[in-house]
Amino acid sequence: MHPLVRWFHQLGSPPYFDRFAARWSPVAYILAVLVMAYGLWAALFNVPADYQQGDSFRILYIHVPAAWMSLFVFGLMAFYAAIAQIWRIKLCEILAMACAPSGAAFTVITLATGSIWGKPMWGTWWDWDPRLTSELVLLFLYLGVMGLYHAIDDRRQAARAAGLLAIVGVALLPVIRYSVYWWNSLHQGQTISLLGGSKMDSSMLPPLFAMIIATKFWFVGSLLARARADNLRRESGKDWVVRMASGEERAR
Template sequence: MNPIVLWFHKLGSPPYFDRFAARWAPWGHGLGLLLIAIGLYGALFRVPADYLQGDSFRILYIHVPSAWMSMAVFAAMAFYAAIALVWRIKLCEILAMACAPIGAAFTLITLATGSIWGKPTWGTWWDWDPRLTTELVLLFMYLGVMGLYHAIDDRRAAARAAGLLAIVGVVLLPVIRYSVVWWNSLHQGQTIRLFGESSMDASMMWPLAWTVLGTKFWFLGSLLVRARADNLRREAGKAWVAQAALPAVAADPRTEARP
């Protein structure tokens, strides 16, 4: 068997995934924090003020990466959910449901920073702009997935029902993406392009690249932590879970010796 295919098969094993997540989650968080810190340092101290918006534009370095992640995480959640529904892979159910709280947090940050940025730019904290409204609907979709998952006692049935909602909700993503093109909008059009020339000056781009990359690593670390916790809850009572807990118990200085 191909080594990569074999590795994916092994990753589906709950004990193997637990060890994998425990090893790599701290690396995801550590790299994510480091890259975000580099990006924010550049955004605050190295990049010149915008000629129109002044220093208020600097919130872009939090707002844009969060907005991109709010949609990317939802797409990942739907992808895992689709695999889980078709092939009944339990790990994909766990990963899909672990995406929801993380994506909801990114969406909430997007809405909060957008409102803060909108006050000096538009003169109001909130306007029922197509981009803002569809992003708010995205937050409700995340909350719906989370609520449905926790409303059903059977974990696997709950994951399938919530996963189906996530798959249906994918249709919202292109609406968010092209809302500023399809409707009249206060929100500015696309200024940053991965392919093609961006209207944003190159001297202002490099901190954004660091923060965008940092949010990706932070997401991976958070995903592994949450998925590992759910995996342990589902496997509670299994012998391997008890064995995995023994080193942590032994290393805890508060543990007292028992006769």
């Protein structure tokens, strides 16, 4: 068996995943803090003010990475849920449900920073703009997935029901992405591209890319920590959990 395939099989083992998550979750958090510190410093002190929006444009260094993550995390959640539905892989159920709180948090940050940014630009905190409205619906979908997961006592049945909602809800992602092109919208069109063609000055891009990378690291740390906690709850009473808990008690 190829080493990579063997590693994936091992990762599906609850004890192995627990050790993996315990090791790499703190590393991901530390990397996130370091990269984010650079990104925020550069965004606040090393980037010139925008010629039209002045210093208010700097909120994009939080708004844009959070907005991209709100979509990415939902797509990843639906992907894990689809694998769980087809192959009944328990770890994928756990990972799918662990995505939801982080994705909801990124969506809240997106809506909040968008409102703060919109006040000086549009003259209002909120408008039923297609992009804003569809992003709000995305938040409701995240909340629906979390609510459904915790409403059913059987963890596996709950994950499958909530995962099905995530799979259906993924149809909203292209609506959010292309809403500014399909309908008349207050929200500006795409100005930033990872593959080139950005309409921003090149000096403004490095802090943004740093913040995008930092949010990815933060999400990985959060995903592993939440999945590890859920994995331990599901496996509570198993011998390996009891041995681990006993070892931690003796270490104290």
